[in-house]
Amino acid sequence: xxxxxxxxxxxxxxxxxxxxxxxxxxxxxxxxxxxxxxxxxxxxxxxxxxxxxxxxxxxxxxxxxxxxxxxxxxxxxxxxxxxxxxxxxxxxxxxxxx
Amino acid sequence: xxxxxxxxxxxxxxxxxxxxxxxxxxxxxxxxxxxxxxxxxxxxxxxxxxxxxxxxxxxxxxxxxxxxxxxxxxxxxxxxxxxxxxxxxxxxxxxxxxxxxxxxxxxxxxxxxxxxxxxxxxxxxxxxxxxxxxxxxxxxxxxxxxxxxxxxxxxxxx
Numbered sequence: 001x002x003x004x005x006x007x008x009x010x011x012x013x014x015x016x017x018x019x020x021x022x023x024x025x026x027x028x029x030x031x032x033x034x035x036x037x038x039x040x041x042x043x044x045x046x047x048x049x050x051x052x053x054x055x056x057x058x059x060x061x062x063x064x065x066x067x068x069x070x071x072x073x074x075x076x077x078x079x080x081x082x083x084x085x086x087x088x089x090x091x092x093x094x095x096x097x098x
Numbered sequence: 099x100x101x102x103x104x105x106x107x108x109x110x111x112x113x114x115x116x117x118x119x120x121x122x123x124x125x126x127x128x129x130x131x132x133x134x135x136x137x138x139x140x141x142x143x144x145x146x147x148x149x150x151x152x153x154x155x156x157x158x159x160x161x162x163x164x165x166x167x168x169x170x171x172x173x174x175x176x177x178x179x180x181x182x183x184x185x186x187x188x189x190x191x192x193x194x195x196x197x198x199x200x201x202x203x204x205x206x207x208x209x210x211x212x213x214x215x216x217x218x219x220x221x222x223x224x225x226x227x228x229x230x231x232x233x234x235x236x237x238x239x240x241x242x243x244x245x246x247x248x249x250x251x252x253x254x255x256x
Contacts, residue, residue, distance in 0.1 A: 001193070023221050024228060034237045036228075038205070038221060045193040050205045056239075084239050 001048040003040045005066050009055075010039070012065065013072055027055070027075075030088055034079055056082060170197075170215065175223035177255040184250055186218065202243050226251050 009015070015025035017039060027035045037054040040046055052062040061078060064070030070078075079085040166188035171180040188211055189196040197214040198205040204225060206218025229236065229244040230253075236244060 023217070023224055026228075028235075031235060032237055033232055033235050033240055036225070036240065038207075041217075044207065044209065047189070047191060047193050047196045047205060047207055049191075050189075050196055050198060050203075050207075054203055084237055086238075 001046045001051065001066070003042075003044075003046065006040050006046055006051070008066060009037075009051075013055075013075060029076055029079075029085055032085075034084055056084060168197075168215075170199075170218070172215070172219045174219040175227070177253060178223055178226060179252050179254045180250055181252050182250045184222070186215070188214070202246050204243075222247070222251075 010017070010025055013027055015037070016028055017025045023038055023041065024036050025039045026033050027037075035055055037051050038046075048062070052059065055062070055065075056079060057065065057075075061070055065075065076085060080087065168186045168188070169183035170186040171183035174180065184199045185201065187198050187200065189198050189205075194207055194209055195211050195214045196205045196207050197211070197218040199218070199222075202222075202225070204218070204221055206214045206216065206221055208214040208217050225243075226247050229240060229247065233241075233244065
């Protein structure tokens with residue numbers, strides 16, 4: 001994958017990075033670090049399948065993320081369905097009977 | 099009967115290193131022979147101009163895609179020491195060369211193997227330090243990655 005495609009991912013998923021030459025980029029949700037991948041250094045092509053694996057996406061979802069069909073919210077939903085994001089107590093549906 | 103090809107990885111100490119310049123002393127390779135674990139090559143990755151301690155484990159028979167798998171235990175950071183080597187697979191693709199550790203789903207990438215391994219070493223160090231500093235904030239998945247890293251890496255300095 002191209003560097004500009006990775007930059008698109010970074011922006012769309014609001015990946016966290018520091019300005020200290022980090023190689024890693026982190027996806028955080030509600031204060032938890034959920035997934036990570038690697039930032040690009042230089043203009044080399046990047047191994048798409050390995051980045052996709054780190055982001056826990058299948059090919060279709062990953063393509064959607066690079067194009068426009070998968071949003072950040074969709075990504076959260078995907079990770080939630082996979083059990084990687086545990087809904088916070090506040091977001092959980094109440095099980096108490098009235 | 100013990101043959102050359104019966105020799106297993108366990109007969110070699112994990113950190114045994116030497117510059118690879120051919121078969122081990124006393125051994126000869128017949129042309130086209132199947133080079134399996136027997137022909138364990140030792141390398142300081144001199145060919146790639148890097149200082150990794152890299153042990154090549156095996157090569158597939160002639161005519162097949164080489165199964166390029168290494169044990170990887172370089173000096174990655176002055177604060178850290180790899181106490182147990184990582185198993186690294188070299189993956190060639192149109193995007194270049196990747197050095198991949200399946201156990202922690204991490205990779206290094208570069209134009210050649212040396213670059214990929216160098217990148218991998220730096221990435222592992224950064225990953226370890228980042229994960230340990232955010233230990234309380236990690237998802238179950240990343241907590242598992244940290245656990246695996248801690249089975250290979252010890253912190254020698256703060």
